Structure formats: C-alpha cells, structure tokens
Amino acid sequence: MRTATDLPDPLRLASTFPFVGRTAELELLHALMPTAAGEPRRVALLAGEPGCGKSRLVRELAGALAGRGTLVLYGACDAVVPTPYGPFAEALERLVRLAEEAADPVAELGPGAGELTRLLPDLAARVRGLAAPAVADPDTERHRLHTAVTALLANAGRRQPVLLVLEDCHWADAGTLLLLRHLARTSWGGRVLLLSTFRDTEVDPPRELSETLADLRRSDDVVRMRLDALSAGEIADFVERAAGCEPDAAVAELAAAIHDLTDGNAFLVCELWRALVETATVVVGDGRLALVRPLHELTTPTSVREVVSQRLARLHPRTRDLLELAATIGPEFELGVIRSAAGLDERELLAALEETVASGMVEELPGPRLVCRFTHELVRRAVVDRLSHAHRAELHLRVGEALAAAAPERSLADLAHHFSAAAPLGGSERAIDYNVRAARAASAALAFDEAAARLRTAIALGVDDPRERAETLIELGTADHRAGNAAAAFEAFAAAAAIARELGSGELLARAAVGYEDAGWRPGIVSREASELLEEAIPALGADDSPELRVRLLAALARTLDRQGDRSRGAVVRGNAIELARSLDDRSGLAKVLARSYWARGMSPLEEILAMLSEAKELAEELEDAETRTEAMAWRVPTFVSLCDLDAARREQTALLQMSERTAQPFMHHVAEHYGSAIALCDGRLAEAEAMAERSHEWSRLLTGRDASGTYGIQMFSIRREQGRLAELAPAVRILAGQSEREGLWRPGLVAVLAALGMEREARRELARIAGDGIGHFRASLWTATLAYLADAASMLGDERTAALVYPELEPLAGANVMIGHLVSCYGAADRYLGMLAATLGEHERAADHFEQALALNRRMAMQTWVAHTAYEYARLLQRRERGGDRAQAQALAGEAAALAERIGMRDLLARVRALGATAAHDGRAGLPNGLSPREAQILGLVARGLSNKEIGGTLAISEHTAANHIRSILRKTDCANRTEAASFAHRHGLVVTTI
Numbered sequence: 001m002r003t004a005t006d007l008p009d010p011l012r013l014a015s016t017f018p019f020v021g022r023t024a025e026l027e028l029l030h031a032l033m034p035t036a037a038g039e040p041r042r043v044a045l046l047a048g049e050p051g052c053g054k055s056r057l058v059r060e061l062a063g064a065l066a067g068r069g070t071l072v073l074y075g076a077c078d079a080v081v082p083t084p085y086g087p088f089a090e091a092l093e094r095l096v097r098l099a100e101e102a103a104d105p106v107a108e109l110g111p112g113a114g115e116l117t118r119l120l121p122d123l124a125a126r127v128r129g130l131a132a133p134a135v136a137d138p139d140t141e142r143h144r145l146h147t148a149v150t151a152l153l154a155n156a157g158r159r160q161p162v163l164l165v166l167e168d169c170h171w172a173d174a175g176t177l178l179l180l181r182h183l184a185r186t187s188w189g190g191r192v193l194l195l196s197t198f199r200d201t202e203v204d205p206p207r208e209l210s211e212t213l214a215d216l217r218r219s220d221d222v223v224r225m226r227l228d229a230l231s232a233g234e235i236a237d238f239v240e241r242a243a244g245c246e247p248d249a250a251v252a253e254l255a256a257a258i259h260d261l262t263d264g265n266a267f268l269v270c271e272l273w274r275a276l277v278e279t280a281t282v283v284v285g286d287g288r289l290a291l292v293r294p295l296h297e298l299t300t301p302t303s304v305r306e307v308v309s310q311r312l313a314r315l316h317p318r319t320r321d322l323l324e325l326a327a328t329i330g331p332e333f334e335l336g337v338i339r340s341a342a343g344l345d346e347r348e349l350l351a352a353l354e355e356t357v358a359s360g361m362v363e364e365l366p367g368p369r370l371v372c373r374f375t376h377e378l379v380r381r382a383v384v385d386r387l388s389h390a391h392r393a394e395l396h397l398r399v400g401e402a403l404a405a406a407a408p409e410r411s412l413a414d415l416a417h418h419f420s421a422a423a424p425l426g427g428s429e430r431a432i433d434y435n436v437r438a439a440r441a442a443s444a445a446l447a448f449d450e451a452a453a454r455l456r457t458a459i460a461l462g463v464d465d466p467r468e469r470a471e472t473l474i475e476l477g478t479a480d481h482r483a484g485n486a487a488a489a490f491e492a493f494a495a496a497a498a499i500a501r502e503l504g505s506g507e508l509l510a511r512a513a514v515g516y517e518d519a520g521w522r523p524g525i526v527s528r529e530a531s532e533l534l535e536e537a538i539p540a541l542g543a544d545d546s547p548e549l550r551v552r553l554l555a556a557l558a559r560t561l562d563r564q565g566d567r568s569r570g571a572v573v574r575g576n577a578i579e580l581a582r583s584l585d586d587r588s589g590l591a592k593v594l595a596r597s598y599w600a601r602g603m604s605p606l607e608e609i610l611a612m613l614s615e616a617k618e619l620a621e622e623l624e625d626a627e628t629r630t631e632a633m634a635w636r637v638p639t640f641v642s643l644c645d646l647d648a649a650r651r652e653q654t655a656l657l658q659m660s661e662r663t664a665q666p667f668m669h670h671v672a673e674h675y676g677s678a679i680a681l682c683d684g685r686l687a688e689a690e691a692m693a694e695r696s697h698e699w700s701r702l703l704t705g706r707d708a709s710g711t712y713g714i715q716m717f718s719i720r721r722e723q724g725r726l727a728e729l730a731p732a733v734r735i736l737a738g739q740s741e742r743e744g745l746w747r748p749g750l751v752a753v754l755a756a757l758g759m760e761r762e763a764r765r766e767l768a769r770i771a772g773d774g775i776g777h778f779r780a781s782l783w784t785a786t787l788a789y790l791a792d793a794a795s796m797l798g799d800e801r802t803a804a805l806v807y808p809e810l811e812p813l814a815g816a817n818v819m820i821g822h823l824v825s826c827y828g829a830a831d832r833y834l835g836m837l838a839a840t841l842g843e844h845e846r847a848a849d850h851f852e853q854a855l856a857l858n859r860r861m862a863m864q865t866w867v868a869h870t871a872y873e874y875a876r877l878l879q880r881r882e883r884g885g886d887r888a889q890a891q892a893l894a895g896e897a898a899a900l901a902e903r904i905g906m907r908d909l910l911a912r913v914r915a916l917g918a919t920a921a922h923d924g925r926a927g928l929p930n931g932l933s934p935r936e937a938q939i940l941g942l943v944a945r946g947l948s949n950k951e952i953g954g955t956l957a958i959s960e961h962t963a964a965n966h967i968r969s970i971l972r973k974t975d976c977a978n979r980t981e982a983a984s985f986a987h988r989h990g991l992v993v994t995t996i
Helices: 023-032 054-066 086-100 105-109 113-118 138-159 174-185 207-217 232-243 249-262 266-278 304-313 317-329 335-342 346-358 377-385 389-406 412-421 429-444 448-462 466-483 486-503 506-521 528-540 547-563 567-584 587-595 606-623 626-642 646-663 666-683 686-700 709-723 730-739 747-756 760-773 776-780 783-797 800-813 830-840 844-860 864-881 886-904 907-921 934-944 949-956 960-974 979-988
Strands: 042-048 071-076 162-167 192-199 222-227 282-285 288-291 332-334 362-365 371-374 817-820 825-829
Touching: 023 042, 023 054, 023 192, 023 222, 042 054, 042 207, 054 071, 054 162, 054 192, 071 086, 086 105, 086 138, 086 162, 086 174, 105 113, 105 138, 113 138, 138 162, 138 174, 138 192, 138 666, 174 192, 174 207, 174 448, 207 222, 232 249, 232 266, 249 266, 249 288, 304 377, 317 332, 317 335, 317 346, 317 371, 317 377, 317 389, 332 335, 335 346, 335 389, 346 362, 346 371, 371 377, 389 412, 412 429, 412 448, 429 448, 429 466, 448 466, 466 486, 466 506, 486 506, 486 528, 506 528, 506 547, 528 547, 547 567, 547 587, 567 587, 587 606, 587 626, 606 626, 626 646, 626 666, 626 817, 646 666, 666 686, 666 709, 666 825, 666 864, 686 709, 709 747, 709 825, 709 907, 747 760, 747 783, 760 783, 760 800, 776 783, 783 800, 783 817, 783 830, 800 830, 817 830, 825 830, 825 844, 825 864, 830 844, 830 864, 844 864, 864 886, 864 907, 886 907, 907 934, 907 949, 934 949, 934 960, 934 979, 949 960, 960 979
Parallel strands: 042 192, 042 222, 071 162, 162 192
Antiparallel strands: 282 288, 332 371, 362 371, 817 825
C-alpha cells in the first residue's frame, strides 16, 4: 500500500545519467522547505530554457525530501491539451485519497471542501456529505475555490511538511495561473513549499503567464531561481561519472568539446553522450576514456529535431509508427488507448514499446497502470513536427476514436482536441459536439477562457442549424463575459441577436440583449448598442414567451438608460419592471430590479431610492440570495452619504464588509474596503484610510474584466493630500494628465497638485489652459471631482476666471456632500467649495453664508477632516473681510483648524494655518511686506525658525528644489544677502509664528 511519503509516479523515475552542477540550487531549495511547526508557506519559481534540467532538479529534491517524511504532491501542465486547473487536480488528487482514508473525510478536506468538486468532479461521489459549490458571480466562485484549495494545503501542511510541485507552468491554463497567484500572494500557515517550473525563453509568452510572473516577481517572499547552462567543468564531472573513468586531459578535452557543441544545455549534453556511447565513439578501459575518432570530427545535430530524426532512422518502421501515434496523443499515453489506436497485436505492440524505451525517447512511469511518457517534450514535439498535415489528421482520428471508446466522459477536452484536428478527414459533427461539451465542463470548473476557446472552435467548425448556432453564440458570450472579455462578449451576443432576427425569435433576441448589457455593466462600459438591442427585444418578445425574461429585459434597459444619462426614461422603464415583477410575484426578479434602483438617483428622490434598496435587501435575505443582498447593501452606503447620514453609512459599510467576508465575494470586499477608506478619510483616520485603500486595491486584483486603478489613484491622491505627501504623486498625476485618452481628464487633479505644492507659475499656466478650453468636456467622467479640484486650485491661486466657471456648476450641490464616483472619496459639504469660490470672486457675504452651512453640516456628520478645512477657509475669509469681531472669530476658527490638523496629522493644512497666523500678525491692510506671496511668507517664517531647504520641503510637502527657488525669490524681494538677514527680516515683520 502506498504511504503519504511515497513519491508520485512521475517523480519515481530513476535517470541513467549522473546528476551534476546543481548543488547550490538544490541546497537553496532544501533551505526553503519549511519543516518547523508554525512556519509559513514558501514559494519558489524555477526558470530556465528547455532542456536545462529543471525536471531532474525537481526529482532529486523530491526524492530527498520524501525520504525525510515530506509529503510530495505533483502536477504537470499539458503541452497539448491544457485542462482547467490540470496540475492542481493531479496534485490534489493525492491529498483527497489520503483524506478518504480518514475517519472524517469532510473535516480532513477542510472548510469549503464542496468547492473542490470544481477541480475534481467525481469528489462528491467519493466523499459523502459535501456541500454543493456556491453559485455566484465568477469572481466569488473562483475566490471560494481558491480559499478551499488553500485550506486543504494548509491542513496538510500542519500535519507534515508538504512539497507541491507544479511543472511546466509556461503551458498552464488561465485558471491554474490564477490559483498559483492566489497561493503565492496570500499569507497562510502550513509547512508547504510551492515549487513552480517554467521556461523563460518563450518569444511571445501568453498574456496570462506574463502577468502572473510579473505579479509574482513583485512579491518579496517569492524566491526566483534560474538554471543556467552547465559549465565545461560540470560537463567534465558528468563524463567522469557517466563513463566511470578518472579525470584526465582526455576527459577535459572531450568535456570542452561537448560544451562547445551543446552550449551546456543539459538535455543535449545527455543526448550527445548517448549518441557517442551508442556509436562506440568513446570507449573506457582501465578507468581511462579514449576517443575512437579525433575531436575535430566530433559533431552534434544543431537541433533536437535532428537528434530525434537520427534516432528514429535506427528504429524498426513499426516502432516509428507507434512513436508517431504516441506523439499525437500527447506527452503521456496509456497502453489501452495506444493499443486500440495502433491496431497492433499484443506481441507487436510490446516489442515496439520496448524498443521506444530502449531508444531513450520514451520511459515507463512506475505505478499500477502501464503509462508511458516521452522523456522530454522536445522529443515529442520533434516527432510531431516531422508529420504531414494529412498524416496528422489521420492519427488524430485514430486517437479520438480510441479515446471515445475507452472513456468518453473523462476525456472531453482530449476528445475535442483530437476530433477537431481530425475534422478534415473525419467530419466536424463529433468535433463540434465534444467542443461544446468540453466548454460546459470548463465553465463548471470556472475555466471560462478555456470554455470560450472551445465554443469558438465549435462555431468555426460549422454549427449549421441557425438556432443551435445562436444558442452556441449566447453560451460563448456568457463565457467571454465571465472571463472578463467584454469586447468579445459583445461580439458574440451581437452575432446571436442577428440570427435571432432572421429566425424571428423574440426569446433568443431577448437573451442576447440581456447578455450584451450585462457584459458591459461591471467593466463600466456604457454602450448605445446595448439600449438599442434591449429596446428592439422588448416588443419582439411574444406573449407566450417567459414573462420573467421580460422583467430582466426591462431591468437591463432601465440600468443602461440611467447610465447613459437618460434618467427620466430609465425611471419609467424601472417602474414598469417593478410593476410587472410584483404582478407575477417574481420576487427574485423584483429584488434584482430594486437593487439596481441606485442608478435612478437624480430622477427619483434619494429617500425613495433608499426605500427600494432596503426592500431589495429584505427580499434577497428571505430568498437567501447573497449576491443581490450584498448588491443592495453596497448601494445603500453611498445613498446614506448622499443623504448626509454618515452614521448610517458607517454602520452599513461595517455590515457590508462582514457580509462580503462571510460570502467570500471579492468584488464586494473591494467595494466595502474602498467605502471604508472614503469614510475614514472624512473621520480623520488617515492611517486607516490608507490601509483600507490598499486592501481594496488588493481585492480588485482578483477581479476579472475590471481595472480598479482609477479608484485606487483617487483614494491615494485624497489621502496623500491630507498627509502632506502630494509630492510623491505629482509625477504620476502629470503623466496621467498628459496621457489621458479622454482629453486629459486628470488635468484638474494635476493643477490642484501644482497649486498645493506652491508651484504657482505652472499651476496658473495649466489653469489658464483649462479655463480657455472650457470645462464642459469633463462631464463625461469625474465631473464632481473636476469641480472640487478646480475649486481648490482657483481658491489657492485667487483665479477669478476659473471660480466664475466652477461656481454655477457646483451650486446645485449646496446643502449636500461632495462625493466622488460611487463613494470612491468624499470631501464633505459642497458649501465649503462654494464658499471658497465666492470668496475668490470677492462675494464675502455669500462666502460666509456658505461656510456657516458647511461647518454646520460637517460638524453634524462628525467629518473632522472637512471641519478642519472649512474652519481654515472661513478664517481666511474673515481675515480678509476685517469687520467688527471678524478677527476674534478668525482666531477661534484658525485655532480649531490647527488643533484638528495636528491631531489628525494633516501636515499641509497645519502649515497653511500657521502661515495664516503669520499673515494675521502682520498689518493686513498693507498686505505682506515687499510683495511677498503667502507661500513665500510661510517659507520665510520657516527659514527664521532655522529649517533647512530639505526640512522646509518635508514640512510643506514640496521638493527641496522648489523650496530653494522660493528662497531665492524671497532674498531678491527682501533685498537680503543671505538666510540670516532673511530671518531677521521675518522677525521684524512678525512673520515667525509657531502656534496660532
């Protein structure tokens, strides 16, 4: 009976060649293996060119570790037919077999064990009591599977050390790479070393592989290794041990020649040595090596194909035929399948197999089943490349028929592959059928990219029946959508809709239209084609067709109309959908329509929207529909903020975060964290705001078809601004502003950064450009953020032209909060910005009214960050206005702003408040002395306190270079020769203020 420390069959092979030249790499891998209790998992990436010896190194490591009690799990990616999570399924099968022998297999498999049936479909039949895998959005389903695999490995690692080997990940399917990324980037306990091998010499690696490797290389705890070519000295060691001879000049000379001929490639070194021995070119006697031919006559083929061709030429024709058939099957082949496909009798088959093994091209895997594999994929590929297209098709047909007779349900992907390749000879009917069935199996395993590829193959092979073709296209659109490929999904749904028109099928048209709209929702793609399709489908849907489908149509149309800005029609359509769902008692459809009511804001009162979202939440809870429930909860949070009920928003955000944790929904976890970051910023919890923004960004990396970098960018901009660290972001904002595809939508953010950093000349130049071009084109995106950032810049620079442009656009938000996007960030009461703009325009009474309103609202919501900013801006106004009692009120407000800024850690605002105090100490009626600007007066005060240029830069969040430029201007304006004279000037004019 096999034990937990036995090696997997592929790692039990013993090589006939000596193992040389990898001592350092082997020692490092041994050192990485966690063995002590409590040690965390470790990850190693082993790279190298084809044939460099990665597999041999893995076998040596696995054998040594298994001998010390390590559980070794092994899975390899298939070079011919990648299957969803193939290497993980192969590796984890061993853990499952061990769990089946335990007293409580379900507990042994860990929490969420039912999710593992996506990897191992027969698991439910083998282990009773498993819950069915969750049905949810693709990201949630995938995350739950990843979590279940992590728990399974962690449990195993707590019992004993585990080595998990994933070989040839350059051929990995998308699902395997995503799971590898999850295991490598997530912190989890368990004595597990995850070792992945891959080629790093591919000219055009798949996008998924490139992204995965780039992502893992950024992780500090992932160890990256590369196997280089063998040196001449290491080849000499190989020759000595292979020949059993003593080191001498002949060995060194031969090793140098082999090195030159093979470039130190381990595979070619072995093949050349094999050829030298087989042809008796080298002989050994009395422990000495001798060459039969001179070294200059020694040659080696320039490619593996030539090696294989020469070896094939020495084989019996029957054996060559068998090898060609085996190479068509793939890297591994079973005796039963090749017997059926070859049509040889038992004696002939065994004789041919023995000759292939003797040739060194094929090796038998240890184990109960007779399975053989090619010694290297380079060998198999070289055999296949010799075949004509017609001969390949004939071989694929024979293999496909043999597999179909042996195990038709277990080999759907292989059957699809072989019958597709055989279509020119065997027809397309079976190829189409197996591709569609393989696609559905891939979807069940969450391998949506693989499913889409199979469906595309089926369609290309020719699905002749129009309705069947439309159904296949809808399946394809769904697979592309779930894989995050919105553009491809649009194309598939549009093609299905075209066929539906020709057939006059309203039901097909409706499903295609709903799918088209849904594919654009999460990526944020607003498509006119979606609304046109939906409006075409509604009247085409017949009375006998599903009324529930009509509810879905209306709900989709309402959402897309809202997103296009046609909110009045969207409200009417939504009302019709709600009315129809209620009349049908379609509670599920009703919950989904109501959960989307957030998009009606601007047409329906916020209180009405909140009521609809609350009903959706309650309905979904009753229906145990976690996805709809969390969607309704997610929209309630920004609705509460819009209603200026921040306490309710805080409570709902906490509940949403807890719900997303329980249901393992990455998208909702991402949303809940970025909501939390926005609220924490308002509360003045800057460190928490930053941590939540980082966590939100991490969760967003698990999402398909969604780029959340914009959300992360806005949040970090907002946080860094309050921390006084804007200088860190200025280069990135400048690049975004210059490279934006939509006419520089980040330009308002850039001008706000420039103004805040005291780069007045550049800020004024950029602001003049924006004002000259007009701000209307910013409405398409980030409109509220645009107004807020321009208001900040106009106020800091005293730019009346921009203030006059922005004020009327922002005025409708009086009495409300400034919320960026769907609570990406929140900047408190809009009246603060209106007050700043009115003050810039010289309308002091109106400005004071706005500031009073802003203070009241921000204080009521306990938005401490924005209370501080409002108090500062109000104090600024009062200082300029100088009416009776204004100075005392200004001092009180400035004191409040300073106290909050210091407690929260708002360095830049604190510096501005202190500069305000310095300005107040000076005779405001005469202005600052010698034409100094407020920023220069602020810097001069810091010079007088003895701060260096670097320290001034750190205090004001500006560069050392910018501080130096300001000081040169100050010296020129004050006619001071040096910093000492400038400090004296500051003291004489009351510009040195340390506290308010």
